[in-house]
Amino acid sequence: MKELSPIFLSGNGTSRSIECPVIQSPLAGVSDQIFRKFVRRWSPNALLFTEMVNAKSLESGHGEEKVIELSEEIGPIGVQLFDHRPDSMIDAAIKAESSGAFLIDINMGCPVKKIARKGGGSALLKDPKLAQLIVKKVSQAISIPVTVKIRLGWCEATSDPISFALGLQDAGAQLITVHGRTRRQGFSGNANWKAISKIKESLDIPLIANGDIKNSRDAIKCLEITKADGVMIGRASMGAPWLIGQIDEEIKNKKTFRTPDAKMKVNLSLEHLKLLVSKKGNHGLLIARKHMNWTCRGFQGASTLRHKLVRASTPDEAIKLLEDALNKYD
Ligand SMILES: Cc1cc2nc3c(=O)[nH]c(=O)nc-3n(C[C@H](O)[C@H](O)[C@H](O)COP(=O)(O)O)c2cc1C
Structure with missing residues (x-):
């Protein structure tokens, strides 16, 4: 190259x-x-x-x-x-x-x-x-x-x-x-x-x-x-x-990049959700759904988490799911 x-x-x-x-x-x-x-x-x-x-x-x-x-x-x-x-x-x-x-x-x-x-x-x-x-x-x-x-x-x-x-x-x-x-x-x-x-x-x-x-x-x-x-x-x-x-x-080729692990991905989703909700209110949850669905992949329990997140009907429910998931990866 x-x-x-x-x-x-x-x-x-x-x-x-x-x-x-x-x-x-x-x-x-x-x-x-x-x-x-x-x-x-x-x-x-x-x-x-x-x-x-x-x-x-x-x-x-x-x-x-x-x-x-x-x-x-x-x-x-x-x-x-x-x-x-x-x-x-x-x-x-x-x-x-x-x-x-x-x-x-x-x-x-x-x-x-x-x-x-x-x-x-x-x-x-x-x-x-x-x-x-x-x-x-x-x-x-x-x-x-x-x-x-x-x-x-x-x-x-x-x-x-x-x-x-x-x-x-x-x-x-x-x-x-x-x-x-x-x-x-x-x-x-x-x-x-x-x-x-x-x-x-x-x-x-x-x-x-x-x-x-x-x-x-x-x-x-x-x-x-x-x-x-x-x-x-x-x-x-x-x-x-x-x-x-x-x-x-x-x-x-500067250094090997550490792809975010489960905890980082869940944290990122939580942060993304909170920012969207603080900017757009409840509608923020609808926008956050696709981002969370893309980010929460490639780690153990990701598919169950995605399944639950897509069904969360309020921002608080989704925040709780992500916070509970975070505790698992501590
Ligand atoms: C959800 C989505 C939204 C897109 N929005 C735009 C856009 O606003 N402007 C644009 O030029 N291309 C848009 N594209 C095309 C992408 O910028 C890109 O050219 C295309 O996806 C091919 O690159 P990729 O294989 O890396 O995805 C969009 C593609 C997708 C999947």
């Missing part, structure tokens, strides 16, 4: 340096402020992302909770925006920049029908001219770098990811992240790292490889195949906020 160096992005006045080659992917419904706080515990300088933010709603004053107080968070946080209207994207990008975004990422990969049907997310893969216009206009309107997250194309028959990525580079994108699947593939099959390598060969700007990286072995293999400048981790980090830090440490 080639030696990885910090990634330098020159914005339209404000340049940025990404020090850590392992990046946390934007995850709708997951990568909120509380999740990022946990990821940060193990990854002090990694680039993290907000969940994707609807530019139109941000422009009209909704969805602001996703981008507020970014400057109060430690370390670099990118804001990911989606829409197909250049003017909405410009307004939203200006708002996000003033909230402390480290960079603005434009979503051109989201397969969700509700979004793609209107022309946003992965639908932009079918409209290179509009995709370029959005990148150009947003880059001109803000001073921080603009990056884009794409898939390999809409479907295999029509996709030309190299031309598409080159067009984005010409339009002013400072970095491109590629999820190695087409929109039609959804999450099926394997991510095509070889196809990502072809895009990397053609671009002058840095490229981040994404798709199916679950541990440092995968990350090293992906970096070898793609020659990418870094990797982005999505699903494998859900319930495992230590993973970005773990992969970073292991690929740099």
Whole structure:
């Protein structure tokens, strides 16, 4: 694997340096402020992302909770925006920049029908001219770098990811992240790292490889195949906020990383639940359920604990279950 160096992005006045080659992917419904706080515990300088933010709603004053107080968070946080209207994207990008975004990422990969049907997310893969216009206009309107997250194309028959990525580079994108699947593939099959390598060969700007990286072995293999400048981790980090830090440490070969044990995982779930409940009241329990279900795995008694947690009907009930479990691991 080639030696990885910090990634330098020159914005339209404000340049940025990404020090850590392992990046946390934007995850709708997951990568909120509380999740990022946990990821940060193990990854002090990694680039993290907000969940994707609807530019139109941000422009009209909704969805602001996703981008507020970014400057109060430690370390670099990118804001990911989606829409197909250049003017909405410009307004939203200006708002996000003033909230402390480290960079603005434009979503051109989201397969969700509700979004793609209107022309946003992965639908932009079918409209290179509009995709370029959005990148150009947003880059001109803000001073921080603009990056884009794409898939390999809409479907295999029509996709030309190299031309598409080159067009984005010409339009002013400072970095491109590629999820190695087409929109039609959804999450099926394997991510095509070889196809990502072809895009990397053609671009002058840095490229981040994404798709199916679950541990440092995968990350090293992906970096070898793609020659990418870094990797982005999505699903494998859900319930495992230590993973970005773990992969970073292991690929740099600094020291062996101690994966959290049962006690740490239960403690983490308890902390996560309490933070969500203190922020969102009883609704916090509903959000916490999926996180607890992902985190409480891989130790004795985990499946019974998960079974009980999912049935807890109040935050106090869930807190008691976790506290009782903690006593077992003392
Ligand atoms: C629950 C969930 C939410 C996601 N939300 C976003 C999002 O908001 N923006 C985005 O660009 N990709 C989103 N993705 C895609 C991931 O960022 C990533 O590209 C994809 O999962 C492939 O990487 P992985 O194999 O490491 O998960 C989401 C994926 C999942 C499973």
